[in-house]
């Protein structure tokens with residue numbers, strides 16, 4: 001039986017004259033990979049920012065595992081199990097890949113001075129396993145600044161998984177990566193999410209990626225959720241082809 005992990009109800013927010021969320025209601029099922037598609041400025045990132053508590057809606061609510069998380073600060077929402085990965089990986093570039101995961105583990109365990117106490121963090125084996133899950137075990141001791149963009153994306157996902165999330169929200173996980181590498185990264189990512197039993201939402205502009213890796217697709221336009229359904233149904237819809245994709249996938 002399907003179970004709702006996160007539910008947004010009637011979200012509303014405007015920035016000046018721009019309506020970035022206009023009565024948005026969306027339910028995310030546990031265990032699914034949901035893709036969000038839509039033109040630039042449609043409000044996709046705003047939706048993720050509301051779910052993580054970074055932006056507070058003027059109306060509407062977000063429920064995570066049935067709990068109203070709308071008024072909570074972002075760090076409390078992270079602790080409940082909602083993690084975020086960004087279009088540009090948010091990593092400490094002068095630290096190694098493993099150290100970045102250890103810092104994440106330290107944040108999870110609420111250690112006060114993670115950077116000073118890195119060698120004392122006990123979760124080393126768990127972090128090495130996460131790096132292995134994203135195919136980056138061999139670069140564990142390399143500085144992030146030396147890694148390829150693709151490796152940084154994967155390490156960034158491992159850093160998010162180090163928080164032991166139940167839900168991972170991602171803004172264009174494969175952007176900035178050569179198209180030949182995109183599918184390889186998504187393949188690794190989707191496998192790692194399944195192994196860690198993490199539900200995901202990812203904003204994506206590449207319809208090839210959406211059709212292959214999303215279980216469900218939500219279409220955004222002008223701050224509104226226009227439709228939601230299976231990739232087969234959504235990517236063939238004439239309105240989606242006309243307004244979002246430009247041509248059939």
Ligand SMILES: Nc1ncnc2c1ncn2[C@@H]1O[C@H](COP(=O)(O)OP(=O)(O)OP(=O)(O)O)[C@@H](O)[C@H]1O
Pocket residue numbers: 015018019020038039040041042043044045046047220
């Ligand atoms: N903090 C903010 N202050 C002012 N305007 C904002 C803010 N955040 C978003 N907006 C505006 O709200 C609208 C929706 O932005 P958002 O980033 O959510 O769109 P998007 O669908 O993610 O776009 P893209 O695909 O280009 O990333 C845009 O017009 C944007 O300029």
